[in-house]
Structures are given as C-alpha cells and as structure tokens.
Amino acid sequence: MFSLKGVKYKDILDINELHIPGEKITCIIGESGSGKTTLLKLLNNMISCDEGIILFKGQSLYDINPIELRRKVIMLNQNPAIFSGTVKDNLLIGLRFAEKSIPDDSKLINVLHQVYLKKRLEEDAEILSGGEKQRLTLARILLMEPEVLLLDEPSSALDQNTEKEVIEQIIKDVKARQAALIMITHSRLLAEKYGDFIIEVKNGQIFLIRERR
Amino acid sequence: MEKIIDLTLIQLASAYIFVVILLVIVKIKGIAREKEILIGSIRMTLQLILVGYLLSYVFENSNPFYTLFIIAVMEVFAVFNIYKRVKKELSLKLKKVIAFSIVVGTLVGQFYFVLVVLRISPWFEPRYFIPIAGMMIGNSMTGISLGVERLLDGFISKKNLVESALMLGATPQVASRDIVNSSFDAAILPTINSMVGMGIVFLPGMMTGQILSGISPLIAVEYQIAIMLGIVGCVSLTVFVFVQMAYKTFFNKYCQLNI
Numbered sequence: 001m002f003s004l005k006g007v008k009y010k011d012i013l014d015i016n017e018l019h020i021p022g023e024k025i026t027c028i029i030g031e032s033g034s035g036k037t038t039l040l041k042l043l044n045n046m047i048s049c050d051e052g053i054i055l056f057k058g059q060s061l062y063d064i065n066p067i068e069l070r071r072k073v074i075m076l077n078q079n080p081a082i083f084s085g086t087v088k089d090n091l092l093i094g095l096r097f098a099e100k101s102i103p104d105d106s107k108l109i110n111v112l113h114q115v116y117l118k119k120r121l122e123e124d125a126e127i128l129s130g131g132e133k134q135r136l137t138l139a140r141i142l143l144m145e146p147e148v149l150l151l152d153e154p155s156s157a158l159d160q161n162t163e164k165e166v167i168e169q170i171i172k173d174v175k176a177r178q179a180a181l182i183m184i185t186h187s188r189l190l191a192e193k194y195g196d197f198i199i200e201v202k203n204g205q206i207f208l209i210r211e212r213r
Numbered sequence: 214m215e216k217i218i219d220l221t222l223i224q225l226a227s228a229y230i231f232v233v234i235l236l237v238i239v240k241i242k243g244i245a246r247e248k249e250i251l252i253g254s255i256r257m258t259l260q261l262i263l264v265g266y267l268l269s270y271v272f273e274n275s276n277p278f279y280t281l282f283i284i285a286v287m288e289v290f291a292v293f294n295i296y297k298r299v300k301k302e303l304s305l306k307l308k309k310v311i312a313f314s315i316v317v318g319t320l321v322g323q324f325y326f327v328l329v330v331l332r333i334s335p336w337f338e339p340r341y342f343i344p345i346a347g348m349m350i351g352n353s354m355t356g357i358s359l360g361v362e363r364l365l366d367g368f369i370s371k372k373n374l375v376e377s378a379l380m381l382g383a384t385p386q387v388a389s390r391d392i393v394n395s396s397f398d399a400a401i402l403p404t405i406n407s408m409v410g411m412g413i414v415f416l417p418g419m420m421t422g423q424i425l426s427g428i429s430p431l432i433a434v435e436y437q438i439a440i441m442l443g444i445v446g447c448v449s450l451t452v453f454v455f456v457q458m459a460y461k462t463f464f465n466k467y468c469q470l471n472i
Contacts, residue, residue, distance in 0.1 A: 045467050046380060066468045071382035081377030097383035141381070 001148070001180060002043055007052035012038050013204045015052070020197065022057075022148075025171060026182045027195035029209075034201040036184045037078065040150045043182065044073045071098045074141050075150035080133040080157075087112075087128075087136060088121040094140045103143070111139045114169045116162055130157040135166060142173055149174060151183040155190075167194065217426050229254070268343065277337040284323075284346050288316050291354040298358045301365050306462040310455060315357055318451025319350045326443040345440065348419065352404060352444045353451040360400030360452050361459070367392030368463050368472050376470055385464040393456045400452040404445055411441065 001022035007015040013035045020026050020043075028036050041047045042054060045066045054061040056069065074094075083093050091108050095101070108121055115135040119128070125136060134157045141149060154170070155163040171194055174181045185191050191198050191209075198209035232254045239246050271279045292312045296303060303311070323346050327333055333341045368375065371392060378388035411417060416424075419440060423433035465471050 044380065046376070046469055048467055048469070062467070067382060067384055070380060074382065075380040077373065077377050077380060079373050081374050083374060093378075094381040097378050097381045097387060099382075137377075144381070 001057060003053075003055040003058075004042075005053045005055075007042065007049045007054060009035075009038055009042065009047065009049050011204070013042070013049075013201075015039075015206050018199070018206050020180075020182060020199075022180045023178050024180060024196040024212075025174070025194050026180070026197040026199065027191035028182065028184045028199050028201060029186075029188055029191050030201035032186075035204045036201050037152055039201060039206075040075060040152055040182065040184060043148075044070050044075045044150055046070075046075065071100075072146055073148040073150060074098075074144055074146040076137055076141055076152060076154060078152040078156065080130075080137040082125050082128070082133050082136070085125060086121065087119050087123050087125050090125045090136055091121075091140050091143060094144045098144060100144065107143070111143050114142060114173065115139045115166050116169075131159070131162065134158065135162075138166065138170065142170065145177060146179065148180045148182065151181070153184050153186060156186065163190070268339070271339045271343070275335075275337065275339050277335070280337040280339050280342050283339070283343055284320075287346060287350050288319070291315055291319075291350050295354055295358050295361065299361045299365070301362075303361070303365075304462060307361070307459060310458045310462060311357060311361065314451055314455035314458065315350070315353055318454050319346070319353050319447055322353075322443060322447030322450055323349050326439075326447075330439055330443065344419070345443070348440060348444060349447045352448050355403060356400040356448040356452050357455055359403070360396045360455055363399040364392060364396040364456065364459055367395060368470075372470065372472065379468060379470065385461065385468050389460040389463065393460050396459075397452055397456050400455075401445075401449055404448045408441055408445065411437075417441070 002018075002020040004015050004018040006017075007013065028039065030036050038047065042049055043056075043061075045061055045064075048062065056064060056073070061069065083090055085093075088105075088108060091111065092102055095103075105121060112119065112121075115138050117132060117135045117139060119132065119136075125133070128136060134154065138151075138154055149170070151170075155167060158166060167190065171181065173179075195210060196212045200207040200209050232250065235250055236247055239250065267283075271283065292315060295311055295315070296308060323342075324336075326345060326349070327336055327342060331341060331345075336342070368389070375388045375392070379385070407417075417437055420430075420433045420437040423436060424430055463470060463472055
C-alpha cells in the first residue's frame with residue numbers, strides 16, 4: 001500500500017526501502033526521538049520528504065490532492081486535540097472537516113462504547129481527563145471509517161487494562177472493514193501481540209522485525 | 214460666524230507647561246521616561262509644523278499629483294508602521310499581504326467616500342481628500358496591527374488543533390476558521406467600540422476641529438457620522454482582505470502548516 005524508496009527527511013529519517021502492506025496491522029516501535037512520528041507524518045503528507053519517492057497504491061503521494069489523501073489516510077496526533085464544545089461536537093468534527101455525512105446519535109453512543117468512554121454526548125469535552133480525551137479522539141476517527149488509520153501512541157494515557165480493551169476494539173473494527181492500521185507504540189509487548197508487521201526505527205533507519213503476510 | 218483665535222507664539226509656548234509638569238512628575242517618581250517624553254514632544258512639534266507648511270502649500274496649489282503623492286507616502290508609512298508595531302517576526306509573504314490589503318482596502322474605501330458620499334469636485338481637492346485619507350489609513354493601520362497580532366498568536370497557540378484538523382482531512386480554510394474569525398474580531402472591535410462611545414464619552418477630533426473653526430455643530434455632526442461610517446467600512450474591508458489572504462501564508466502547496 002505504501003512504498004518508500006530512498007526517502008530522506010532532514011537528518012531525522014533515512015529510509016532505503018520500506019513497503020507497508022494494506023489490510024494489515026503494522027506496528028512501529030523505537031526509542032523516542034528516533035523518527036517514528038516523522039515517518040507517520042510523511043505517510044499522510046503532513047510533511048514532505050527532502051529526497052526519495054513515497055507511493056500510495058502505486059501513485060506518488062505528491063501527485064495526490066493532500067486533502068483527499070488525508071480523508072482516506074487519517075492520522076491521530078499524539079496530543080489529543082480537543083476542540084471547544086461537547087463530546088458530541090468533538091465526535092462529529094472529524095466528519096465535518098472531511099465533509100462526510102453526519103450519523104445519528106445512536107451511532108455516536110455506539111462508538112463511545114467501543115472505546116470504553118462512559119460519557120454523555122452533551123458533556124463538555126474540555127473537562128475530560130487526559131485518558132478520556134485520548135479515547136474521545138480515537139472514537140472520532142473510528143467514526144470516519146478511514147481506509148488507513150495512522151495512530152501515534154494511541155494508548156499512551158491509558159492504563160494497561162483499558163489500553164488492551166481499546167486497542168482490541170480498534171483492531172476488530174479495522175479488520176471488519178478490511179482497512180489498514182499503522183500504529184506507533186511504546187510497548188514492544190503490544191506490537192508483538194497484535195502486529196502483522198513490526199518495524200523498528202533506530203536513529204532514523206528502518207529495521208523489519210516481523211513480516212507476516 | 215466667529216473666526217477662530219489664532220494662537221500667538223507665547224500662548225502656544227505656555228501650553229508646553231503640561232510637558233514640563235509631566236517631566237517633573239516622572240523625575241520625582243523615578244520613572245525613567247524623560248528621554249521618550251522629550252523626544253515625543255519634539256517630534257510632535259517638528260512633524261506638525263512641517264505638515265502645516267506642507268498642507269498649506271498643497272492646498273494653495275491643488276493638483277492631483279500632489280494629492281496622490283501624499284496618499285502614497287501615508288500608505289508606505291502605515292505599512293512600515295504595522296511591521297514595526299507587531300512584535301513577532303513576519304514572513305515575507307505575510308508582509309506582502311499586509312501591504313496589499315491596506316493599500317487596496319483604504320483606496321477603495323477612500324474613493325467610494327470621496328466620489329459617492331461627499332461628491333467633492335475636483336476629486337483630488339486636497340482639503341477634503343488628505344485629511345479623510347489620513348483617518349481611513351490610520352484606523353485601518355491600527356486594525357490590521359491588531360489582526361496580525363491575533364492571527365500569529367492563534368497559529369502559535371492553536372498549532373496542535375490546526376494540525377489535527379488537517380490530519381482529519383480539513384482544508385486549510387476550515388482548519389484556520391476560528392483563528393481567522395478571532396483575528397477579524399480583534400481588528401474591528403476598537404472601531405466598533407469607538408462608535409458606541411462617540412458623542413458621550415468623547416467628541417471626536419474631526420468634529421471638535423470643525424466646531425472650533427466656527428462650523429455649526431449640526432454640520433460637524435453630519436460629517437462625523439459620515440466619516441465614522443466610512444472608517445467602519447474601510448477598516449472592515451481592509452481587515453477582511455487581510456485575513457482572507459493572510460491565513461493562506463501559513464500553509465504550503467501541500468496544505469501543510471509551516472510555522
């Protein structure tokens with residue numbers, strides 16, 4: 001699905017060759033500052049590489065309208081972005097940004113269950129805790145049903161139990177829709193448990209740890 | 214109508230006692246501002262004397278080129294004044310947008326006001342054209358300075374939100390909508406506020422000037438209402454053009470945020 005060849009970004013990333021398959025769970029591990037987030041941002045054109053080619057489904061990423069690309073390949077930031085308004089406003093804002101149709105409340109309540117967030121739709125989103133905000137932003141992008149999900153440490157603010165449950169729900173959703181998930185995680189354990197594909201980023205270089213086709 | 218009293222040099226000099234009082238106060242209080250007060254007073258005096266001579270020459274030798282030249286100088290001064298007043302670094306693109314919007318916005322406002330509202334003839338009559346342009350450009354300058362400040366603050370403090378919106382597939386326009394609106398709001402608020410207080414809290418300078426020169430308060434008020442509406446229109450137009458173009462300078466061709 002993604003092919004990178006000779007990709008360089010400043011002195012942060014230097015990737016000789018990398019293929020990320022579609023319809024799979026890919027986990028990216030590595031120490032902080034190794035270039036994991038940079039790699040993810042390259043994939044949805046939030047930053048451009050200085051050298052090399054990045055292909056998405058055989059087409060150069062830079063020939064695709066970036067807005068259209070990001071509506072298919074959605075990225076979740078490491079700091080959960082909460083916009084002013086209620087839980088409902090925050091759930092719907094992704095669909096509004098991407099100009100997609102707005103579902104009814106039952107679907108919203110459903111997606112909150114999926115991420116184990118026990119909040120009412122009309123609650124103020126700004127007063128949620130860090131972990132709750134993170135789950136709210138996860139629910140927001142699940143609603144958007146993207147082809148590819150790029151998650152940057154989606155469970156960093158969650159306790160171990162919640163982490164396991166939420167990640168499993170996301171994986172279930174992705175598999176059911178035959179979508180792809182590319183996820184940065186700090187936990188090697190998590191990567192080994194769920195990753196079909198495991199990539200380690202070390203000093204800006206890529207090492208393939210596991211390849212399960 | 215009573216003619217205005219021409220101040221003698223001694224009368225004018227006696228007004229400087231206010232500055233002397235101010236100097237004594239800051240001296241006693243140990244506030245280190247003497248230099249600025251002196252420079253301010255001297256600059257004010259010299260600049261106004263120069264302008265006085267310049268205007269009386271231009272009024273007597275009315276000519277479209279003089280009028281346009283003075284407007285051009287005012288515009289250039291306004292543009293550089295904005296660059297100086299904004300305390301943050303401005304990109305070259307943003308500087309161009311500032312210059313474009315103030316020039317276009319004030320000229321459109323000015324010509325509408327002069328040709329359609331006042332219908333002065335000839336159009337370049339400096340006695341009308343120059344003071345009105347001064348008010349339009351001055352107020353637009355203040356508006357844009359505030360707008361630029363708020364826009365930059367917005368993009369810095371809400372960087373994460375803007376970036377997240379882009380990641381969710383938002384266009385730059387939608388991703389920066391809140392910042393743009395708040396910048397527009399900050400820019401036009403002082404003008405709106407001054408309309409609210411007008412006539413009660415203070416008598417505006419132009420009206421005061423006309424009354425002092427012996428013109429009936431009713432005529433002065435007519436002019437003041439017209440000019441105030443003109444200023445509101447001109448500031449809004451200038452700031453609107455500015456924000457509509459300015460937010461785009463924060464994104465590159467791939468719709469990436471580049472700050």
